[in-house]
Amino acid sequence: AQSVSQHNHHVILSEAASLELGCNYSYGGTVNLFWYVQYPGQHLQLLLKYFSGDPLVKGIKGFEAEFIKSKFSFNLRKPSVQWSDTAEYFCAVNAGNTDKLIFGTGTRLQVFP
């Protein structure tokens, strides 16, 4: 069965620090990959997605992610975080031939001024 692992459950950073959140998935075929963010009290919003093409994907608010097929990974990065980035981040995958999204357990990011 497909699964998604996010190794960092809770990350605490100071403003301007660099961020990398890990995401690994288990599925051998074609996948579409997503990172969603959930700000406190708000609904899930799409940060970025990878369907095909350039494995380095740029999203909103300065986030980017790199798809490394050989490592089954899709890590999220941001060079300099801000206090407003405090939120829950979810990695999600769907196999190329389905509509279903499988979510990781989420990473809670806290950024202190």
Added chain:
Amino acid sequence: GAVVSQHPSWVICKSGTSVKIECRSLDFQATTMFWYRQFPKQSLMLMATSNEGSKATYEQGVEKDKFLINHASLTLSTLTVTSAHPEDSSFYICSAAPGTYNEQFFGPGTRLTVL
């Protein structure tokens, strides 16, 4: 664009009653809608996938008779929790996709508390 709404945003009910939650795509037609359940500090678990005009496809372990899903139009899907019990208390989130294998747009969620 791509706004999904849910109603109600929160509901409290007595054990044994049924609760209906609506999910609407406001500015696009949703071929497929999804229903998720999110427990506190946990991830979203897909409950079922619904396509307009056909029966919903439930994930393993989700009771069809307890969680009734109706996708009556391209902009509306409903989830009815029948004979709710305290263990059904959770955060229910819907999403909608405009086409096959497309990005999903999420609603704000409905907090259900069963007393």
